[in-house]
Amino acid sequence: MKRKALISGITGQDGSYLAESLLEKDYEVHGVVRRVAIEDPEHRLWRIKHILGDIELHPASLESYPSIFRLMRAVQPNEVYHLAAQSFVSYSFEDEFSTLNTNINGTHYMLSSVREVASRARFYFAGSSEMIGEANVTPQNELTPFHPRSAYGISKVAGFELTRNYREAYRLHASSGILFNHESPRRGFEFVTRKITSHAAKVKLGLSNELRLGNLDAYRDWCHAGEYVRAMWLMLQQDAPDDYVIATGEAHSVREFLEIAFRYVGLDYQDYVVSDPQLYRPADVTLLRGDSSKARARLGWSYNRSFLDLVREMVDRDLEYYKKA
């Protein structure tokens, strides 16, 4: 019998890579999607368009416990990957309330449904380096104290603690990945990496001549998202559930990303970038660099791609995209 996986957030960057990788492993893949997404596949399902015939999508809302509960009962998954969230940190400053409601309740509904009707399922929670936030040590690992700097980070801390509590109180096989930034050509345009690579391509092709940005001096540990989904799966294959930092161990500034992306297309970013005070966050995270020794030792997970290749792949794909547009 095929193993069944249920993914919330299957239409997103990570969900799409995870679905592909589970299909390759011969899983039966189910996805939770909002009804509006099913009604608008062209815009909302573009990342999974090529696998729509191989997966099963179910309309449900992370804001509705009954819908999640019924879905869990019907699918009876062996593995649950809870990736769905309001994941844009900047937006969480504009609307703290919906970020907290969706992210915390959504995780709670998923966990409670698993406990009630699929208690043998293994559960993965997408934690984030934004839980660590403004760290007092570098690099950061599983023992680094949390100091989130946004409603988004706070909502992820709550989700992480809920996951841990379900593991300890109800013996659920529930694990969290503390994932540092992960990017790819499937990244949303609102995140800084894709914003930069899409503008580098547009400027190169004469479609734009300005890029408005905020804080260029933030450092992030940027990895390719396609490599992170392997770590999620590995966590659920362990005998015992646990929490793991997934990171490359290298940090680069937004400015470095920018320089590399523009230089790659033969341009100097300083001729195009405009500093926009509106794009600075009320509280930003200065430096994130993760230590994933535990994941390497226990999961056998490793990461071998270079930062340079990640930036170039994203720029190349954006050049192709805007040439066709």
Ligand code: F7E
């Ligand atoms: O910002 C700075 C901004 O929005 C990165 C999410 O996936 O990773 C991501 O969170 C940095 C910040 O990602 C702009 O101030 C400057 O310092 O690409 P970002 P993020 O906030 O690090 C973590 C791990 C997650 O869990 C999140 O879900 O770039 N920055 N100028 C800018 N950022 C944006 N978005 N736009 C700008 O114009």
